Amino acid sequence: HQEPRRSSDRMGLLPLITSTLLFSCKASHPLLFKQEMVDLIFTNLPSADVERNTNVALRCKAEVLTSGTEALNRVYTVYKGESVIYNKTTSSSEDLLYRLPQARVSNNGKYKCAITIMGKAKTSEAATLTVTGMSTPVLRINKANVTEGESVTATCLAQGETGSLLFSFHDNSKEVENGEWLTSSRLTFVPKGVGNHNIHCSYLVLNMPYPSKSQQSNTVTLAVEGTLDLFIVLKISPHDNVYEGDTLNITCSVSNSTKDYFTSLRPFHISRCFQRMCDKLFVLNLSTELFSVPTLRVSAVEVFQEDEISLTCRSxxxxxxxxxxxxxxxxxxxxxxxxxxxxxxxxxGKAKTIDFNYTCTAAAKGIKKKSNVLTIHPKVPVSTPKIWVSGSAILGRKVVIFCLSDTGTPPITYTLWKASKQNQITVVHEFNKAANFTVVINETGRLNHYLCTASNGDRTPELSHKLQTAVVEPMTIASLMVVPDVGDISEGHSVILICSFLGTPPVTVKWFRDSDDLNPLETTTTNSNNTNYEFVVNREHTDNYYCRAENRANSVESNKINVVVGMAMWKKLLIPGTIILVVSSLVMMGFILFTRSRRGRDIYSPPETQATYIFK
Structure with a gap:
């Protein structure tokens, strides 16, 4: 990197890109949260436009409200565009600070951050960072004077620039290589035409949405001279078994004039006088390289963030x-x-948390050769996966089991295991997307014989906890009983309806009568296999009664019982008593009347003749 062109106090200004996320949670329950607003704050800067070499910091801030004291694990993810550039898992409540020291144009783009807590993720608004200012390219050529038809190598240096670069070379006002942008900063070409050629270059930094173009470099003048039609004698010693770095004795003769040159097979230079006549004739094929261009390799096929890695450079x-x-x-x-x-x-050393490039150089006897660029893309390892089911697990039916790692570079391979046996495998190619497995529940109890693993490379898979979901057994039967017996039910007495059933609790029981089967008499929820409904009856309660038992799987209805409410006992006793009383009253009245009639005859005595007449 170049030294900052701004003063130290200006270099200390940090643009803070702050994403505010608000969460709320309740103790012993999954986090409940919502994003109220996301603010973008630039400290000491009027905007997100900064100059080159400014130290930039992105601050990701999350407000989490909790009623507990236990620290929450937070997974921070920083994006540039749609690409993950940084991941961090922490239990600290401090803000995440992601730094971009000495910002370059290649850092331009939209940034955002996401925070995941207990599987719940929130993402900030995107914030655009614009860095202005690029280094002026520097052009160098290996020869300042050449003969017509001789090649020249030009190198365009973009000092301190990062990212993906493309280079363009110009000969006078025309672009070399038909106007194509080159990925290499070095170009070997043959200048066309005799005379002075003004060579300059420029470069592009590839960035979204638009690339950034540099200023024009310095201009280097290249002199191209024509060939001479003279008799030339060129002697080279030695002329075979020549290696890189060997010293050569070169003699070039023109019209009885000779001059000796001692040089090596590094770029060699001849005086202008003899260069015109000898350069085109000097062709030397090396029999063997002193050493080959080195190759840089990394020890592992897949590299994860902060893995121990080994880089080997070898010719x-x-x-x-x-x-x-x-x-x-x-x-x-x-x-x-x-x-x-x-x-x-x-x-x-340890792998970085972002993509990085390395090259290596081999050197001996003053000769240096550089390897190709080795680009390493470190992957984010998977976190311990979570396992859960969608809805209720009902015996005899299908259920969907989900498995998800909160972090990890896709693709991620999820495997469902049942009692230590591999059951199903799913590969997920999207970030933060759960794998799903469909199984049929054919066992009662709990699904704790299921678990899942997650893997995104040549590492030991991460293992989830066992699934702790209870299996819901459907309701199979419901039976209704009545106490006392239906023949012993009379007005004013209590009647108990007992509903028994089979099925996984909690069970909701509703009581009905035929005359009003839309409105339950009573509704109750129980964890046992029976419940009762008690009420005092009168003659209006005569009806057919039944119960309906329902759990998370289904519902069943019981048999119906015909309840006939008889007359109260006191009423039954009152009727014969009344009859006896009436009969007794009638008998008593008859007896009284009879007695009175007898007594009247005894008091009245007619004359004998009348009496005789009467009784005659």
Whole structure:
């Protein structure tokens, strides 16, 4: 990186991009939360537009309201566009601070952060960061004077720039290579035409949504001279078995004039006078390289964030006899605090949390060769998966079992296990999407013989807890009894209806009578296998009664019982008593009347003649 062009106090300004998330939760229950608003705050800066080399910090802030004292695990995820660039799991309530030191144009884009707590995720609004200012490219060429038809190598340096770069080279006002942008900063070409050529370059930083183009570089003048039609004699010694780094004796003769040159097979230069005549004739094929271009390799096929990794830089072909005991040395670029040298060409350390590039250089006898760029894309490891079911697990029916890791780079392979046996496998290619498995419940009790694993690479899979969902047995039968017997029910007495049933509690029981089967007499919920309904009857309660038992699976109705309410006992006793009383009263009245009639005859005595007449 270049030194900051701004003063130290300006460099200390940190744009803070703050995403505020509000959560609420209740003790011993899953978190309930909602996002009230998301604010974007830039400290000491008027906007999100900053200049190159400014230290930028993104602050992700979440407000979590909780009634408990236990620390909540928070999973922070920082995105640039739709790509995850940083993950962190913490139980701290402090804000997440993600830094972009010495910002470059390649850091331009939309950023957002997400926080996941107990499987519930919230994402902030996107905040756009715009960095202005690019380094002026520097052009270098390996030759300032060439003969017509000779090639030239130009190098365009974009000092301190990061990201994906494309380069363009110009010869006078025309673009070299038909106007194509090149991924390499180095271009070998043959200038067309004799005379002075003004060479300059520029570069692009590929970024979304639009690339950023640099200023034009410095202009380097290249002189192209025509060939001379003279008799030239060129002698090279030695002319065979030549290696990189060997010293050559070159003699170039023109019209009886000779001059000797001693040079090596590094880029060599001849004076202008003889360069015109000899350069085109000097062709030398090396029989063997002193050493080949090195190859940089990483120890693991898949690299996860903060994994221990080993980088090995090696040249596959070496000429040991020509090295003459001098060792081939390797260096790593960039050599930062993440990597430590553990031997010549071996570097060990921890993988970063973002994509990163390395190259290595092999050097001996003043010759240096650089490897191709090795790009490492560290993956986010999967977290311990959670397992749950959708709805209720009902005996004899299908149920969907879900398995999800809150973090992890897709694709993630989820495996459902039943009693230590592999049951089903699903591969999920989307971030934060659960795998689902459909099974048929054919066992009672609990589903604790199910669990799942998650894996996104060559690592030991993460294991979930056992599924703790209870199996709901459907209601199969309901039976109704009445106490006392239906023949002994009379007005004024209590009647108890007893409903018995089979099925997984809790069970909701409703009591009905035929005359009003839409409105239950009573509704109750119980965890036992029976319940009762007691009431005092009168003659109006004569009807057919039944109960309906319902759980989370289904409902069943009992048999119907015909309840006939008889007359009260005192009424039954009153009727014969009344009859006896009436009969007794009638008998008594007859007896009284009879007695009175007898007594009247005894008091009245007619004359004898009259009496005789009467009794005659």
């Amino acid at each position: 596959e072909k070496l000429s040991y006899d020509r090295l003459e005991g001098e060792s081939l040395t390797y260096s790593l670029e960039p050599f930062d605090y993440h990597m430590v040298r553990k031997g010549n060409g071996v570097f060990v």
